[in-house]
Amino acid sequence: MSQNFDAIVIGAGVIGISTAFHLAERGLKPVILERKEIGYGATGKSSGLVRMHYDLEVESRLAWESFQYFRNWSERVGGECGFRRTGFLHIEPADHETQLRKNVQMHQRIGIPTEVLSGNDVKKIAPYLRTDDIAFAAYEPESGYADPMLTANSLLTAAKECGAVYIQDCEITGAQISNGKVTGVQTSRGDFSAPIIINAAGAWAGKVSELFGVSIPLGTWTHDVVHIRRPAQIPDHLTVIDSSLSMYFRPDSGNLTLVALEDDSRLDEPAEKDLGYVAKDFVERAIERICARIPAMEEGSLHSSHVGRDGLTPDQRAIIGQAGPEGYFLATGFSGTGFKLSPAVGLCVSELILDGKSKTVDISGFDPMRFERGEQLKGENDYGFIWRNAST
Ligand SMILES: Cc1cc2nc3c(=O)[nH]c(=O)nc-3n(C[C@H](O)[C@H](O)[C@H](O)COP(=O)(O)OP(=O)(O)OC[C@H]3O[C@@H](n4cnc5c(N)ncnc54)[C@H](O)[C@@H]3O)c2cc1C
Known part of the structure; x- marks a missing residue:
């Protein structure tokens, strides 16, 4: 028998947990399904830098909105983030x-x-x-730095206080789609149903996305x-x-x-x-x-x-938005810089889902389909790619 929720968040990294927290704050009952344990992916290895300097305005805006959380964590979220x-x-x-x-x-x-x-x-x-x-x-x-595991754990505590449910050792193995809409997932711990599914599976998000019939260049x-x-x-x-x-x-x-x-x-x-x-x-x-x-x-x-690992996109900028079947959303591909953006990303994704559009920061530029259209995000006053192979 399937367990029913308002939303399913795939992955207990800081992005998935922040999204669940903001959805739960708005009255939804989301479940976070995590294959291993909280912080198993990039979040648990992150260097935790918190700064606003980007060459792309929308990233600076997300970092600045997130900074309002980091510097005021106990009031805004509760617990501590180690900023x-x-x-x-x-x-x-x-x-x-x-x-x-x-x-x-x-x-x-x-x-x-x-x-x-x-x-x-x-x-x-x-x-x-x-x-x-x-x-x-x-x-x-x-600016400065924060502790990514304290951040993720306190967001999770706050999400649970608002009604979210967290289940670990629970790997998503299949998607349930009916009449072009998501209805749930199959997992190593049984089936879960929800009309909204958010793929926040970090470096593994490409494989998870294939289950929903959506290819991303991750x-x-x-x-x-x-x-x-x-x-x-x-x-x-x-x-x-x-x-x-x-x-x-x-x-x-x-x-x-x-x-x-x-x-x-x-x-x-x-x-x-x-x-x-x-x-x-x-x-x-x-x-x-x-x-x-x-x-x-x-x-x-x-x-x-x-050593740590994150998902990397062709323009080294995140993939955020709806794609494929109705109710399927992606928040992934943070390309080594997603920790400091995570509070605002969770807020904006919750606005996108519940209001049809994110109001705090316009995140439409992170559209998952931009690569299919041959588009890439680039800084207005571009410094070029941050990350390079040792040989390049
Ligand atoms: C070494 C390192 C240093 C970094 N330094 C900084 C920094 O200084 N500042 C900054 O802003 N950012 C930094 N980053 C980037 C930042 O940490 C990441 O962008 C951010 O943590 C990504 O979070 P996430 O939730 O998207 O992914 P993750 O934290 O990777 O979480 C994804 C989760 O999904 C789970 N999952 C995967 N597949 C499945 C499945 N099938 N079913 C269920 N669950 C699944 C995984 O187990 C994992 O726990 C750094 C990253 C690394 C690796």
């Missing part, structure tokens, strides 16, 4: 100065607190950084991360995306610094492939680059490393 304001610096190579200045103007129009700093200004707020190669950088004093992004113990002379530091060195880093608890690289990802490994270990020489490359930006890190020591 820590560190200040955020975005460094671009010298030939991107015009783009960066225009992007900062766009962010300021949205209302985001941000400005362009000179290399000297950067040195004043972060004397531990090597700045002789920095002529300009974008600065967001309010590859994967496999990303290595290293933690370094900081020397005593660097008690803390900013959160930084340093695209001139193709790297990002942020402080972490326990005097650690998290470092990862933009040009060292493994693109399009099978979603099912074991995550294994970080790539050969990754740790050496990451340490070399962090020492190039923070010379005192030479005195640091290696702590640990890990």
Whole structure:
């Protein structure tokens, strides 16, 4: 016998849980069906950077709406998300100065607190950084990072308090469609019925989508991360995306610094492939680059490393919207940057489902069918792809 719900959310990552939370807040009874456990996918491995600097306006708008949750989490959601304001610096190579200045103007129009700093200004707020190669950088004093597992767990608690149900060890294996409308799913734990189904299955969303007869061009992004113990002379530091060195880093608890690289990802490994270990020489490359930006890190020591995987689309931007049978929605393909967007994405998807259109931010540009039409999303003042293979 089938269990009946108002909506079925596939996947207990931060996107699926946020969507379920917002649907439940509006009075629906959704069920979240998770193949493994909460945070098993990208969410549990995420670096958790929370910043608004994007070259595509709709992403900055989603990040800014989400930021209203992160900085006010206990009132808006309840529990904690581990947000820590560190200040955020975005460094671009010298030939991107015009783009960066225009992007900062766009962010300021949205209302985001941000400005362009000179290399000297950067040195004043972060004397531990090597700045002789920095002529300009974008600065967001309010930004920082949050804890993705605390975020996902507190969203889940809040969703359950509003009536959502969570079932783990429950793999979706089939779709039920009647007269062009979704009616439910088959799973490893029996059948579930609902007139609305949201595919938020992360790197596995392409395979899940095939069950509904909807093909999406979803590859994967496999990303290595290293933690370094900081020397005593660097008690803390900013959160930084340093695209001139193709790297990002942020402080972490326990005097650690998290470092990862933009040009060292493994693109399009099978979603099912074991995550294994970080790539050969990754740790050496990451340490070399962090020492190039923070010379005192030479005195640091290696702590640990890990690997995570997210879904990657051809334009490295999310897939969000209705496609295929009536009642079927996708919220996936976040291409390594979905954590900081997740509160607003869940809100906008709930608006799309319940009001026919998202009002908080217009997410129509993330239309799943754009690739079929030969369209790709591109920043208004484009920096190019963030993620590159080691060889490209
Ligand atoms: C190493 C790393 C660092 C990152 N750093 C940042 C960052 O600093 N800032 C930022 O904003 N973003 C970052 N991201 C990206 C961000 O974490 C992801 O975009 C986001 O977590 C995606 O969430 P999700 O819910 O879409 O997917 P996931 O968290 O992957 O969740 C999908 C879930 O679906 C489940 N599932 C799959 N198939 C099925 C099925 N058939 N039946 C039932 N369940 C199924 C999976 O088990 C999984 O739990 C990073 C990602 C990684 C991997």
